[in-house]
Amino acid sequence: MYYLFDGTYLGFLSCVFESFERKEFNVIPLMQKDYRIALFAETRTIVTDSRKALRVQNGLQERVGKAGTMDFYRAFLSEDRKAWLASFFILRQTFGGRTDVRQDYGNAHVLYFSQTLKKVSRERHRMKAFIRFSKSSDGLFFALVEPDFNVLPLISDFFRERYADMPWLIYDVKRKYGLLFDMRQVGEVQLSLEETKNTTIPTVVTTMDERDELFQHLWKQYYTSTNIEARKNMKLHLQHVPRRYWKYLVEKK
Numbered sequence: 001m002y003y004l005f006d007g008t009y010l011g012f013l014s015c016v017f018e019s020f021e022r023k024e025f026n027v028i029p030l031m032q033k034d035y036r037i038a039l040f041a042e043t044r045t046i047v048t049d050s051r052k053a054l055r056v057q058n059g060l061q062e063r064v065g066k067a068g069t070m071d072f073y074r075a076f077l078s079e080d081r082k083a084w085l086a087s088f089f090i091l092r093q094t095f096g097g098r099t100d101v102r103q104d105y106g107n108a109h110v111l112y113f114s115q116t117l118k119k120v121s122r123e124r125h126r127m128k129a130f131i132r133f134s135k136s137s138d139g140l141f142f143a144l145v146e147p148d149f150n151v152l153p154l155i156s157d158f159f160r161e162r163y164a165d166m167p168w169l170i171y172d173v174k175r176k177y178g179l180l181f182d183m184r185q186v187g188e189v190q191l192s193l194e195e196t197k198n199t200t201i202p203t204v205v206t207t208m209d210e211r212d213e214l215f216q217h218l219w220k221q222y223y224t225s226t227n228i229e230a231r232k233n234m235k236l237h238l239q240h241v242p243r244r245y246w247k248y249l250v251e252k253k
Contacts (some may be wrong), residue, residue: 001042007031009076013053016091029088034081060091063099074120075113077150083116085109098155111198120137123147130158133168141168152179155188 002025005011015029024044061069067243072091075083086109093101104110133141141163147153150171156179159170163181169189171178177190214217 001027001044003027003031003044004032004035005046006048007033008048009073010050010053011048012076012087013056014049016050016056016088016095017052018044018046019088019092020095025092028087029084030081056091059095062145062243063094064102068102071117074154075116076119077153078116080116081149082112086113086116120149120151120154123149124151127151127155128158131170139167141166141169142167144173145170146174147172150175152177152240160186185247 002043003015003018005015015027019025019027028110058067060072070086075087082157089109090101091111101107102110102113103122105114127145131143131145133143150172152170152175155170159180161178166181167183168182169178169180171189177188180187180189
């Protein structure tokens with residue numbers, strides 16, 4: 001049976017709750033927009049219920065702890081439907097009494113879940129290292145990113161603590177939303193339909209600070225001066241800084 005939900009994490013946890021409440025365990029969670037009508041396939045539309053989702057969250061935390069519970073959120077942020085199915089399988093096993101199921105790497109679901117967590121963690125670390133801010137004329141520091149996974153929620157605390165003395169915006173151009181810090185709190189922002197026409201960046205930051213070009217030039221000079229040409233190893237460099245990140249790195253322009 002397909003459980004169709006709205007694509008949110010709370011909706012996903014609501015699917016877990018409904019599965020146990022209805023005693024329907026042969027379930028595939030799927031976003032409503034991803035579902036294609038299949039002959040003879042049974043479907044059930046799951047309405048997101050924050051109360052039910054919180055019960056699942058609390059119950060999971062009692063069984064596997066805070067860190068283990070957070071892993072399921074990280075896997076969900078991968079946006080990988082196969083990882084969602086693996087998470088669903090592990091959650092069913094965990095609530096069924098097998099709290100050690102994640103140690104069973106012989107199981108395909110468990111192995112895929114573990115591999116997905118590593119990929120998401122790697123992308124989170126890369127965003128911390130590769131984000132480059134530019135300054136707009138109104139004093140807002142902004143950065144454009146296009147991560148493989150939806151990792152903005154995982155780097156919010158890091159940037160809030162590291163850059164607490166300046167307003168900043170980190171905008172995911174692939175998912176068309178960003179994190180805005182106003183020196184008090186971090187909030188989620190999205191572009192309106194009007195703003196997304198003919199542009200990939202928020203109109204509020206398209207006017208650059210007149211000194212920003214100078215700062216970028218100085219950074220490029222520093223990058224060049226510290227580079228040792230004789231020790232250049234492009235293969236190793238690409239392992240640490242894949243080409244897909246280059247378009248947002250000042251030193252690569």
